[in-house]
Amino acid sequence: MSASPLLPLARRFWIALPAAGLIALAGCQTTPNTGANAVQNAPTTSTTAPAAAPLAPVTSVEGISEYVLPNGLRVLLAPDSSKPTTTVNMTYQVGSRHENYGETGMAHLLEHMLFKGTPTHRNALAEFARRGLRANGSTWTDRTNYFASFSANPDNLDWYLRWQADAMVNSLIQRSDLDSEMTVVRNEMESGENSPFRILMEKMLSTSFQWHNYGKTTIGARADVENVDTDRLRAFYKQYYQPDNAVLIVSGAFDVKATLATIQDAFASIPKPTRKLPNLYTLDPAQDGERSVTLRRSGGAPLVATMYHVPAAGSPDYTAIDLAAIVLGDTPSGRLHKALVDAQLAAGTFGYTFDMHDPGVVMFGAQLPPGADREKATAVLLKTLESLKTQPITAEELERARIKWLQSWELTYANAEKLGVALSESIAAGDWRLFFLARDRVRDAKLEDVQRVAQSYLVESNRTLGSYVPTEQPLRSPAPQTVDVAPMVQDYRGNPNFVEAEAFDPSPANLDASTTRKTIALPGNGTLQLALLPKPTRGSRVSAQLLMQFGNVETLRGKRDIADAAADLITRGTPTLSRQQIDDRFDKLNAQVRIGGSGTNVTASISTTRENLAPTLALVVELLRTANFPADQVEEYRRSMLTSLEQSLQQPDAIASRALARHGNPYPADDLRYAPSFQDDLNAIRGLKREDIVRFHQQFYGASLLRVSAVGDFDPAQVEGALTNSLAGWKAAPAYTRVPNPFTPVTPTKLEQETPDKANAFYIARMPLAVQDTSADYPALMLANFMLGLSEHSRLWNRVREKDGLSYNIRSMLRASSFEPSASWSMYAIYAPQNRAKLDAAIREELDRLTAEGFSEQEVKDGVEALLNYRRLSRAQDGGVAAGWIDLLEAERTYGFTGEVDRKLQSLTAADVNAAFRKYFDTTKFTSSYAGDFAGAAKKQ
Template identity: 65%
Template sequence: MSASSPRHLASRHLASLTLLRLAAAAVVVPAAAFTAPSVLAAQSGPALPKGMTRVTSVEGITEYRLQNGLRVLLAPDASKPTTTVNMTYMVGSRHENYGETGMAHLLEHMLFKGTPTLRNALGEFSRRGLRANGSTWTDRTNYFASFAANEDNLEWYLGWQADAMVNSLIARKDLDTEMTVVRNEMESGENNPFRILMSKMNAVAYQWHNYGKSTIGARSDVENVDISRLQAFYRTYYQPDNAVLIVSGAFDPAKTLTSISRTFGKLPKPKRALPPLYTVEPVQDGERSITLRRTGGTPLVAALYHVPQGSHPDATAVDLLSGILGDNPSGRLYKNLVESRLAAATFGFTFDSHDPGTVMFGAQLASPAQQDAAREAMLKTLESIKTEPITEEELERARTKWLKDWDAAYSDPQKVGVSLSESIAIGDWRTFFLARDRVRAIKLADVQRVAESYLLQSNRTLGAYVPTDAPQRAPAPKAFDLDKELNGYTGDKDYAQAEAFDPTPANLDARTQRKTLDLPNGPVQLALLEKSTRGRVVNARLSLQFGDADSLKGKMDVSRAVSALVYRGTPTLTRQQIDDKFDALRTDVSFAGSGTDLSVNITTTRDNLAPAVALVMDILRNASFPEAQLDEYQRGELASIEDDRQEPDEVARRTLARHGNPWPAGDVRYVQTFEEKAAAINGLKREDLVAFYNQFYGAGKVRFVAVGDFDGKAVEQSLTKGLEGWKTAPSYTRVSDPFHPVEPKQFDLPLPDKANAFYAATMPMPVQDTNADYPALYVANYLLGTSETSRLWTRVREKEGLSYNVRSALNVSLYEPTADWTVYAIYAPSNRAKLETAIKEELARAAKDGFTDAEVKDGIASIMSLRKLTRAQDRAVVRTWAEYLELGRTFAFSADLDRKMQALTTDQVNTVLRKYLKPEAFSSAAAGDFRAK
């Protein structure tokens, strides 16, 4: 449950910001405009229940409508045995009146509080193993759930959505308990300087339109909301004719339509008329500015420009322009600010929306002293396109990246449902495909024209005010006929459904080819699971292991830097050229290391896996570690460290990790202070990276896992050729981290000017995942604090409303008897005493009284459903096979764990719980601003 924002804004570190590319955007079109008789006549599909009509179909996605106005989209895809359901209501912060800010988001929370027939929706989701949530943004509110394909769960969830649509209680007592939770979420956002700056800039950029108001709402409006007014808001907008239901993934279309007709068809067509919205933001006639001053974080400069609505043809050019200017490392801002050392990171993204929106650019700085120079360089880059035109090379690079992201969304049954939901929120779901077509067809002249029209001084909101004698005005938005452009639109003809795959452990083992490539310089373990997928997508991981605890002494920071920089250049390829090659192969790749290993994660398509592997091997064998890239890495890491020093969760977690760490400085298992980490990053030298790389990187201990649509023989050949002649790495020995007792201690960690606080408590245990007690511990932890029916969640989140998120986590080693049990929560500093008391009381109650038969039965059923859902995710299967290859396991281990958990009795779970759960043995840390106010 959240007040949504563009995808990358959740990141705390701007150094990791990437270009936002929304796959679709549209304006709302009249209901009658959806019908295209010439298209419908050629369609075929399941027989329709009485009162339901088929409207249109594009690339395997079909729209239907009930007589009460509810629109339904079915996007069947049997390639993964999971189902995702999205219910989108066309109501967001744009629809709120004076005194109502935050009301759409508050309603999103309240819908989960219950109806007369179900009082705890989140608890039932958890019991059934559904991954469900909701989110609110400017133009829509949506509720979504993913689960292992199951007709009973689908029928139940559809029934709950229909019930919640018209029967939610929206009760005063529920509002009172939820209020602290909403405030907690609000305060969590206030901890992030970038999110606050973005909100303030939007408020300055819009004089009249509601896009200038934050979705989370004004504190006074939220805290003083009138319950009758909230109920009236609900009755107005939560109706069939203002909603679109999307079902994607594996399901029976005919049965699903029947279920939808049975659950939603009985709802009456509303008699009320939706309130008209007619406020239009006038053209901005002069630059505006805002300066924000807060404690912590790193300096930022940013610029915001008004642009057309997301459905406008010019919005396509704006999306691509945001990549051309803001992408890393190809973007102009990156080249002019990061490479010149004026900034640590740059970004650019659009706010695609129903009404005319904005595009935002900016930079994260390493020092306040750079602010004036960085702002000047940023503005010169953004507003000089007339004299420094966009090039064909820049356009093609941005187009390739955009289409790669679109392919990734379309190929995933869960992502496509969310993408369609976003398209619906701002108009018509078919613009999901129309946007792709526009990107394919756009010309350089269109991008150049849009840049010159909207990236103007007079159209800008900035962190400084600069008067001008002759302001330029951006063109006023003009209406266009979207319905005419979509009339008869059918999208690509060349699409195909994938196979229905059974993700049971037995089938995963049976379908996976496990073998060893015996190469002269060392063996390569393989686990290859070939199957057809939507979009012919494949996920893979290449792993190298080397060295041991002794050979890595004093080299942990160097090892991490090498793994982060190994792909940033070779003697023949720059970082930009490497990125371009991966983009051309429609491949997402990431490199990560933790001392004695390097993992390369690859997501691509069937025809591109072998060449992507070849490119990865070329990079690994010929890394050159350019000095400029090391310098950029150091600045980015140092900026992140500065952010972490003021982040309550980072401070609390690091404090506890250091308290429980027995290893001396220099050991790969040692936990550094912020100061030690910064000093180590500052001290990195290119010659040290090169020396480490030459000593440790090579063949010898190599594994490769692939799951999806690929040619196994071609991949083997690519690996064999890529490893041929590579030196053998030093022998690998796993670095052990055995159990050791830790004296309990409580830490009070003051952080001034932080609106949100963080609590964490941890206790070590001598347990491995092969331990006979592990199945019962797994269940006990789930019931204690993992699920939405858990003891901690029910007490702290639901009953007392003290925390937006409270959880427990069980981290158990796969290699040796060592584990830790952790509890954590975010909360308002003023609620510290109540929250810590509630957590301690629930831990003590669980240890004393144990769990009930009903809790254990429902918990195990939920766990089984979630584990089945996880095994249906290709990336999770890749990750698991990578672990199993090293451990000599198969998915029979996973099946055995399932059987052991299913056979557990309540007494067995409670016996193991009492054996290990010792509330007095937890060390805890509370970080935040606890000064009396």
């Protein structure tokens, strides 16, 4: 459920955003409609398809087929049996672009309301959670979509499709639901107010667009949302939530014939509407001069940014702008990074395009460290962007951008869940086939075209940053134009060599049976443990994990921050490779690699293709062995970390969480397990020296103990050979001993921290437990936590969010060690600071009621089914299985352990769960931490 505030869900994986500006999609929830024809339009619940001719595809592209029902509903089926998960995505072609005066936020509010229910499905979120569906929704400028992923299950697929059909025409949209949901929407608005980057972008969009609705936020004006007229909202719903304005996408593992029959049965009875959708024709004129906006608020790090109008996403010229954004905004190869970060004028840079149905924008910017010269950084930013005429894009830069773009596309295409969501963006831009057409355009992009388009649009008169300056002969950007996508995709068929992947059973027994596990003694220097699971995948993708471990709590005393920095800087350079060259080699290997770690551990997470896994692993080992930590990269790391820490000093969630972590921590400051203060971290980063990192690497990095897992399409012999060859001759690291984390009693208390001028507050509470994941009570505690606050059908969710509307997000979490009786039970929530007392009371009342009454048998039965579905879904993700094997190898287990937990969960009764809950859960043993502008809220009351 999300209000997709300002950043589209598209191809923005390669661009570095400001640390404080990462935009989480704002959450939404939704309710139903009591229109005059609500009951008569209800879709049939029959399980037998009507006696109509079976649907035939009207077009197919690379495994995706389009069907059309007589009422206008378009259906896209993208079967992929390689992973037993199914994703359903209903996309309505309505977003903030379609809102009229007084209607801002209406598309987003409808998304909230749809989840509230219909006469036959009164609480959709609860049903999703009960069935183990990972479901959500989001609203953006040109579309609203509702999606769910779940372990492949015909019954859940049938139920969810019928819910979508029911919600299309029978959503209630009642005044009472609007009133209860309003505080949740306000909470969502206020959570966005905490991000200076997000608000700056919001103000820049409103300044950049003079007439078009793209200048208005998706979440809407507060006055419009709070005063929304119910009848007007229902009319908006009836206008746009119709089959001829919707596209239904089903991707992943499912029976095509049976699914088509269900879709026809569920949706065909919905009549084709007689109304005509309005023709939206507003376009902004070409901008005649630079504009500017200045945002002043407390907290956060300085930012400078600029926007330029660009063509619509369906335009061939949009591809050129997309590639130019990578050339300019990528890290570390981008021109902005080199001009600003390398010159120590900025802590980080970014650049990305907004793919929109109508002409949109591209945005670039830089995050500055405290005390930086803002005017100088701004001047360098603009000079770098607007000097393409004299410093044209090179063939090398274009090729690097092309590789990055295509790699991100391939990762999306290979993932059935991501593919369904990505197709929504293409639908919103004009047609789902733009997803493939954009790929072809990137493959074929010519340097002269990228240069021409970027040079035309990145000009002074087309930017939003400066003030108006009269110019005798202004350089104007091209006038905006609409794009007719239909003729572009009319005969498009895509790659003729597309091949479907085979099905795979991810049950614990089959995961164990399909995985080769072995331990290899490395000649003279250590041990290599392998867990290799070859299986068919879409796009021949493979996920891998590498874990290197060394030292112990004593040998690493006083080295916590140095260990962290060494792991984070592994990819920054070697004696023979620069950071840019390392990045380019990974791109040419079609590999996404993340290396990091802390204390005794260094981990590499890898996603690549069959032919590239062996050389990627060899390159990772080469980096681990030969990293030399260039001085300029160490300095850049220091600046980036200091900027991030300075921002955290203003964030309620970071402040509350750190205060809780420090309370009762029994370890001295030089211990790996010590919880540092913000000032501790600032001092450590300021004092970080390259020679200390180099010395640490020389002393601790080596081949004593490595664990590697791989899941997907690969050759095990090639992987084993690449690892043994690349590890040969590497010195042994100091012997590894796991850092113990024993149960430590904590004196419960309440912690409170003021965060002035923050619209949102954060609450987190935690209780330590002497429990291990092998404890007899652990399965019952897992289920109790799931029903208490982990799902959207939990006790805390239903009370605090659904009933009282106090929090956009409230959860509980249970974490237990695999090695010793040490666990923690925690709860957290975001909320408005003036609602703190109400939040406390609601949580306390719900916990007291649960302790007294317990969970019911039906609640436990539904909870078991949903939790098992989530666990099955997690085992169907190749990356998750690869990471899981690393954990299992370390604990000397197999997936049979998870299967045994499943069996124990299935046997639980309400008596079992209630007994375990009452035995361990004690509200008097929780330490609570609050952070927010409580003083400011008190003054307003």
